[in-house]
Amino acid sequence: PVGSSGTTPTTTSPQAPGAPEASAAPGFSGAPSFSGSASPTPSASSPNVSAETPDGTVKAFLSAIENNELGKVWDLLPKSYQDQINGLFQDFGNQVDAEVWDKSFVMLNRYTSALLTKEDLLYETPEIQDQFRTMKATFSQMGNINTDWLTIERYRKVASPMNRVMVALMNCELSSTSKLKSFDGRVFFDQTLGTIADSYRKFITGIIEEAESIEELNSNPQFQELVTRLDKISLTNNVKISVKYQQETTAVVVIEALGEPTEVTMIKLEEKWIPQSMAAMFGISMGMAKAQIPMLAMQVNSVKDRLIPALEEVEPYVQALQSARTQEEFNTAYAEVNQQGPIIVAK
Numbered sequence: 001p002v003g004s005s006g007t008t009p010t011t012t013s014p015q016a017p018g019a020p021e022a023s024a025a026p027g028f029s030g031a032p033s034f035s036g037s038a039s040p041t042p043s044a045s046s047p048n049v050s051a052e053t054p055d056g057t058v059k060a061f062l063s064a065i066e067n068n069e070l071g072k073v074w075d076l077l078p079k080s081y082q083d084q085i086n087g088l089f090q091d092f093g094n095q096v097d098a099e100v101w102d103k104s105f106v107m108l109n110r111y112t113s114a115l116l117t118k119e120d121l122l123y124e125t126p127e128i129q130d131q132f133r134t135m136k137a138t139f140s141q142m143g144n145i146n147t148d149w150l151t152i153e154r155y156r157k158v159a160s161p162m163n164r165v166m167v168a169l170m171n172c173e174l175s176s177t178s179k180l181k182s183f184d185g186r187v188f189f190d191q192t193l194g195t196i197a198d199s200y201r202k203f204i205t206g207i208i209e210e211a212e213s214i215e216e217l218n219s220n221p222q223f224q225e226l227v228t229r230l231d232k233i234s235l236t237n238n239v240k241i242s243v244k245y246q247q248e249t250t251a252v253v254v255i256e257a258l259g260e261p262t263e264v265t266m267i268k269l270e271e272k273w274i275p276q277s278m279a280a281m282f283g284i285s286m287g288m289a290k291a292q293i294p295m296l297a298m299q300v301n302s303v304k305d306r307l308i309p310a311l312e313e314v315e316p317y318v319q320a321l322q323s324a325r326t327q328e329e330f331n332t333a334y335a336e337v338n339q340q341g342p343i344i345v346a347k
Contacts, residue, residue, distance in 0.1 A: 051075075051076055051272070051273070053243075053273070054243060054246060054251035054253050054266045054268075054273045055241045055242060055243045055251075055253050056273075057076060057266070057272070057273040057274075058241050058253055058255060058264070059241050060072065060076060061073060061076060062239060062241075064076075065197075068194055068197055068198045068201070069190070069194070070189040070190055070193045070194040070197065071186050071187075071189050071190030071194070073189055074185055074186040074189040074190070075186070076272060076274075077272065077274070078269045078270040078271075078272045078274065079270055080270060081282060082185055082186075084282075084286050085185050085286075086183050086184065086185050088286065088289055088290060088293065089173070089174070089180055089183035089185075090180065090181055090182070090183050091290070091293050092180055092293050092296065092297055093177045093178075093179070093180025093181035093182075093183065094180075094181055095293065095294060095297035096177060096180070096296075096297040096300050096301065097297075097300065097301040097304055098177040099304065099308065100300055100301060100303065100304045100307055100308065101176070101177050101180075101300065102176050102177055103308065103311055104307065104311065105175055105176065107311050107314060107315065107318060109170055109175075110318050110319075110322060111318050111321065111337065112166055112170065113170075113322075114318070114321045114322045114324075115321075116163055116166065116167070118324070118330060119156075119163075121324065121327055121330040122330070122334070123152055123156060124327055124330075124331075125330065125331050125334050125335075126331065126335075127334065127335070127338065129152075132152050132155065136150050149214050149215075154210065157206070157210070158203070158206045158207055158210050159203070160206075161199045161200075161202035161203045161206065162199055162200075162203055164195055164198075164199045165195070165196050165199045165200075167195075168191065168192050168195035168196055168199075169192065169196075171191070171192075172188060172191070172192040173185075173187055173188045173192065174188075211224075239255065239256065239257045240254075240255075240256040240257075241253065241254070241255055241256075242254045242256075244263065248268070249267055249268040250265070250266070250267055250268070251265070251266045251267075251268075251273065252264070252265050252266070253266055265277075267279055307345070310344050310345045313344045314337070314340070314341050314344050314345070317333065317336050317337040317340055317341060318337055320332075320333040320336065320337070321333040321334060321337050
């Protein structure tokens with residue numbers, strides 16, 4: 001995935017004025033626009049599974065995961081759980097300073113969109129070239145194999161699905177205070193988490209497919225063992241679900257995967273079957289999270305006087321990155337924004 005020296009992009013707000021579109025971002029096809037939703041593409045339509053029974057609920061959960069329809073996972077939650085989760089994020093949106101939150105993510109949006117839309121230039125910068133050589137040397141030492149096959153072009157091909165993770169985060173329900181104030185957990189599950197899960201799945205599939213064409217990897221036992229484990233990742237294949245015991249509001253479901261049975265006690269709450277362990281911990285976890293919201297918002301709000309001027313000072317460097325057209329211009333802008341940005345923000 002594209003990135004900078006130790007910097008991991010996080011969520012951003014809707015596209016900032018002057019930010020380039022990512023609809024044709026290099027590295028992957030069909031990239032969602034930065035100003036729209038980054039919806040995942042289900043691997044297949046999930047079968048008609050009823051969640052009205054305890055075993056049906058488990059099957060529906062696994063089917064939704066396998067078919068990348070995470071909005072259906074949200075639908076399995078009791079209504080009161082959904083309301084509490086939505087309320088938690090909405091409370092934060094109402095308490096956090098909108099100028100600090102939104103302007104921070106607008107700037108990050110401009111920075112990351114410049115990296116995505118100019119990925120060809122990014123991979124030719126001295127910083128990324130150095131990072132790639134270091135990664136290649138580390139991989140060679142760990143696997144004790146020749147890594148001449150590992151080219152930056154091959155790396156880009158395998159890593160390209162991870163670009164969609166950045167796009168999903170930039171458009172998610174956390175990316176602005178207006179979205180936080182009307183936070184919708186189902187949208188977050190379906191679009192953001194669904195896209196992230198789909199991207200990781202494509203990333204793993206790409207690794208496996210690429211490994212099959214590389215002689216050095218095919219002859220390396222350690223790497224082949226890793227690939228075999230990745231290839232076996234499946235939540236519905238060879239999984240057996242049965243009910244061991246059931247009463248009106250309590251049941252024990254047996255989940256057998258790869259010959260290993262696991263018993264899960266489930267209870268019926270608001271016409272939904274959920275694991276008893278979830279019911280036992282949900283109230284406690286939500287109570288703790290709700291108590292932290294005012295403190296978290298206060299921490300963000302407390303840096304306003306320092307952060308807003310810092311963002312204004314960083315803006316010319318980000319603008320230079322967006323405006324760069326040649327490799328030399330991009331190299332200079334990329335070095336400046338990564339050198340000066342952290343210093344300015346840390347003042």
